Amino acid sequence: MVTPSVVDGRAIDLRAVQRQVDAVLEEFLAGKARDAAGHGHPPEVVQTVRDFLAAGGKRIRALLCVVGWHAAGGHGDATSAVRVAASLELFVAFALIHDDIMDDSASRRGRPAVHRVMRARLGGDERAERLGAGGALLVGNLALMWAHELLHTAQLETERQRLVHRLNDAMLEEVMYGQYLDVMGTGRGADDVEAALRIVRYKTATATVERPLQLGAAVAGADEAVMDAFTRLGLPLGEAFQLRDDLLDVFGSPDSSSAPGLSDLREGKRTVLLALGLQNADPLRRGRLGHLVGRADLEEREAAEVRDILQRSGARQQTERMITSRYEHVLRVLDAAGFPPAADRALRGLAVKATQYTS
Template sequence: MTSGVVDAQAIDLRAVQRQVDAALEDFLAEKTRAAADRGHPPEVVQTVRDFLAAGGKRIRALLCVVGWHAAGGDGDATSAVRVAASLELFVAFALIHDDIMDDSASRRGRPAVHRVMRARLGEDERAERLGAGGALLVGNLALMWAQELLHTARLEPGRQRLVHGLFDAMLEEVMYGQYLDVMGTGRGADDVEAALRIIHYKTATATIERPLQLGAAVAGAGEATMDVFTRLGLPLGEAFQLRDDLLDVFGSPGGACAPGLSDLREGKRTVLLALGLQRGDEVQRERLHHLVGRPDLGEREAADVRTILQDTGAREHTERMIAARYNQVLQVLDGAGFPQAADHALRGLAVTATRYTS
């Protein structure tokens, strides 16, 4: 993935992704059969399958399996792959609920689930409320199925408690992070620390640290390995999110990822925006406050915002924050002493997560 050379020692991340997708597909195919047997509406499972098929980088699943390798996991990866698949259903749950809360129109290039449900209800005057309700339930089922995948992962009895504990901790952390995000209207949009705190719970822990630790727990890892993953999680998670924020606003240099309007229209309280507000003069600050968060923001206004984020140095400062965190990741890995294949894969994923262009 990070070089063209095939290495017999390397972890084939594409193969891992195929295994995870196959585990998800098998599980949901069984759910489709069960729904037919019991007279449940088929569109619920289908909605989850469509959601997963529409894309997603499966980064948590890959980290989970790499974490398993890093902790010495070898041979039959079935349990690790199943836990990895569980993480992807958890992500589906979180995003489906996120889109309801934000009333987002689309996700992964398709209409958001609550919009699909709303459309299904046709002319019903209660379609908006009921559609959100239908999507809420589909999201809940995705979470429940994530737990079911975990419950049926055939974990070694002695490791089960640790895996469940990590999973439960992850879920709780993400919910608290989202709660802070949703209900935290009191703080200013120029609060870099607050923006980083939300990243901490929403991304660093749930996207990086916990997936790595879950894989490691399946392999029976001890505290030293868990600790390395904690130290890896924060810088890598922050770098990942900061890159995501930059890509959303500016796109990627090569144009593989087009600049978008969604974060700006939503008024997402990113570090990038907080830096722009902190560093801007009065006119620039007022302009940002005026434009960011307008649902009808157009291309011309977005270009204005980009110029301000560029001129104030907010963009460059964010790039520097990413680079600093990437270097921290390398330092942690240098001292970790992981098996070569896992070390190699982690370095590759660190590049993918912080510099990806699509």
């Protein structure tokens, strides 16, 4: 039995929730490791997923899931909500491993990306590159299968179980469509802000905030009013989360906890930040952005030029204003929602965490 982690009815102990989620994941994957050993399966597959989860991550989806359970009136044994929350972390592992393959990202959470690790195991030739990507693809697939398996262990009554699985299926579909739009749209219409926002909504906003909140609420047997409130606050908060992530990747954070990066610029990632820069810059600087962004051999000196253009064009400031307006919208929704005090407080704290400068 997992306690609901509410202190004096006023605050949800989010650190305790994270420990509970991590404990479920470790127990589940330890079982998978024993099964693999018993059947002679390659042990490195489970270990790769374990290492990926251990590398960090905010666990914000899992936390939002449990907070959603509290907000919808969940009380007593929180085991089912925590297990649903843990399944979300395996889903995130799947999504990020596949995302890194498609982008050929060098690293994730300060460590080499899974496909790069597998490529290195096989050597450095062209064949190793292809097989390493294929191996990582299969590890990601297993993480997704295990997410579904863990979801089935939540032990919910029939109607709540159906709603949880329906929401989970909707989340998977939305992410796949968003990823498709991202992959197929890279390098085309890069100055289209609405198209970039559409990718954010499908690929990130729903799966990061809206669906995790709704999944937790479904475990608690929430009504339509709660589900609607989570849509009204979840989508803008999810968008703000991604807009902040895009700014962090390019500019880093003022406190140096997150350093400026090259990955989004080298990939030519179709971000709102870039779209605004292309829209606002004069013809000469727009041409420089088009020439530099998307080059796999982009160097730091050239990246600094891109950052300067995005700064001078006002794209960085506009993106900041978009984050602020969405955060303020979330606060207005919370003001009207009337969630229990502990859940309200946690949601406001997570809204800050999702939108502030942090690595």
